[in-house]
Amino acid sequence: MSERFDTVDIIRVKRDRGTLSPEQIDWTIDAYTRGVIADEQMAALNMAILLNGMNREEISRWTAAMIASGERMDFSSLGKPTSDKHSTGGVGDKITLPLAPLVAVFGVAVPQLSGRGLGHTGGTLDKLEAIPGWRAALSNDEMMSQLADVGAVICAAGAGLAPADKKLYALRDVTATVEAIPLIASSIMSKKIAEGTGSLVLDVKVGSGAFMKNADDARELARTMVTLGKDAGVNTVALLTNMSTPLGLTAGNAIEVQESVEVLAGGGPSDVVELTVALAKEMLAAAGQPDADPAAALQDGRAMDVWRRMISAQGGDPDAELPVARESETIKAAADGVLTELDALSVGVAAWRLGAGRARKEDAVQAGAGVRLHAKPGDTVQAGQPLMTLLTDTPEKFERAKEALEGAAVIASQASGIQPLIIDRIS
Ligand code: URA
Numbered sequence: 001m002s003e004r005f006d007t008v009d010i011i012r013v014k015r016d017r018g019t020l021s022p023e024q025i026d027w028t029i030d031a032y033t034r035g036v037i038a039d040e041q042m043a044a045l046n047m048a049i050l051l052n053g054m055n056r057e058e059i060s061r062w063t064a065a066m067i068a069s070g071e072r073m074d075f076s077s078l079g080k081p082t083s084d085k086h087s088t089g090g091v092g093d094k095i096t097l098p099l100a101p102l103v104a105v106f107g108v109a110v111p112q113l114s115g116r117g118l119g120h121t122g123g124t125l126d127k128l129e130a131i132p133g134w135r136a137a138l139s140n141d142e143m144m145s146q147l148a149d150v151g152a153v154i155c156a157a158g159a160g161l162a163p164a165d166k167k168l169y170a171l172r173d174v175t176a177t178v179e180a181i182p183l184i185a186s187s188i189m190s191k192k193i194a195e196g197t198g199s200l201v202l203d204v205k206v207g208s209g210a211f212m213k214n215a216d217d218a219r220e221l222a223r224t225m226v227t228l229g230k231d232a233g234v235n236t237v238a239l240l241t242n243m244s245t246p247l248g249l250t251a252g253n254a255i256e257v258q259e260s261v262e263v264l265a266g267g268g269p270s271d272v273v274e275l276t277v278a279l280a281k282e283m284l285a286a287a288g289q290p291d292a293d294p295a296a297a298l299q300d301g302r303a304m305d306v307w308r309r310m311i312s313a314q315g316g317d318p319d320a321e322l323p324v325a326r327e328s329e330t331i332k333a334a335a336d337g338v339l340t341e342l343d344a345l346s347v348g349v350a351a352w353r354l355g356a357g358r359a360r361k362e363d364a365v366q367a368g369a370g371v372r373l374h375a376k377p378g379d380t381v382q383a384g385q386p387l388m389t390l391l392t393d394t395p396e397k398f399e400r401a402k403e404a405l406e407g408a409a410v411i412a413s414q415a416s417g418i419q420p421l422i423i424d425r426i427s
Pocket of ligand 1: 088089
């Protein structure tokens with residue numbers, strides 16, 4: 001079959017800072033999905049986009065073409081509003097776990113299609129798979145009936161949703177082209193728009209543990225995604241949140257589930273509670289309930305009830321003991337003072353090296369592995385007090401994890417530079 005365009009011409013347009021036509025974009029995404037454009041050609045095009053950018057029309061068309069590469073889901077027959085949250089990824093980011101059941105308490109259905117971790121950021125599905133029996137793969141029918149019955153579902157995105165993105169993302173991951181704002185925005189929004197949610201709240205992370213290292217880049221990414229969402233009829237808002245230090249006191253799989261259950265029981269670390277409640281308020285407001293009080297539903301057990309039903313509906317036992325790592329090692333504070341920094345990226349890499357994450361997508365993760373923190377920035381510490389506990393089943397991993405943590409904790413004589421958790425809101 002003769003093709004409409006020549007791939008080399010398309011690469012040349014972006015290399016020379018030109019603008020791709022809608023027809024060229026549609027063809028590029030379709031031809032790459034069909035295998036007509038080779039990986040090395042797409043890698044060159046991605047790099048040209050990373051270096052030279054795309055205008056608003058190009059990003060919007062690129063996103064639409066990725067949506068058109070697969071199926072679109074439709075929750076309109078549920079008869080209730082739908083709302084979803086997407087985080088751009090961070091260390092210790094377990095917020096989806098308490099958030100999905102919390103929002104469902106108020107009659108808003110939460111279709112949370114989640115992913116697995118790759119690199120230093122954890123994956124929601126890996127965390128939930130620490131619960132004995134829990135199953136990530138649901139058919140579309142199972143997902144619909146759980147949304148109708150329980151109101152919240154966290155499951156794997158099926159292969160039919162934005163298949164172009166699956167291929168593109170895997171290529172970007174190995175060609176240093178993940179961090180391009182047009183490519184991140186189109187990747188995330190194509191999946192969310194194809195999923196069919198009525199409203200969407202984006203948690204755009206800023207800091208060492210995030211893709212976006214500074215607030216200006218994060219703001220641009222947030223604005224780009226909010227515009228894409230609104231243009232597609234999805235009521236979209238974004239919060240910019242701090243990812244210079246891990247969220248909560250755990251980075252791993254089972255230990256993050258345990259911390260999420262503490263939050264659902266009305267306790268848990270204050271930053272996890274603050275962000276869960278802030279995102280729940282945004283999701284509920286976007287779904288038409290600006291006066292709902294999610295903090296109360298964490299305190300009185302209503303969110304925990306939905307969590308238990310949500311886990312059971314997917315084969316999990318909410319009362320089962322969670323796996324515990326066989327080995328542990330403690331890192332102690334080197335001096336008296338105030339902990340002013342605890343670097344998110346270092347903790348994420350350490351948790352990953354301990355076995356909580358995977359280097360290749362076919363690797364297995366250890367459910368019990370990770371890093372438990374005993375202090376957070378702003379806390380006063382004494383020399384010799386435990387700062388972190390490293391957890392793994394394979395003790396030969398301790399050395400490399402400790403290397404990742406060298407210089408990660410900064411102790412000073414007085415508090416300084418403590419950053420707010422919620423930095424900005426873009427609507
Ligand atoms: N998450 C995604 O789904 N896509 C990206 O490009 C980056 C983060």
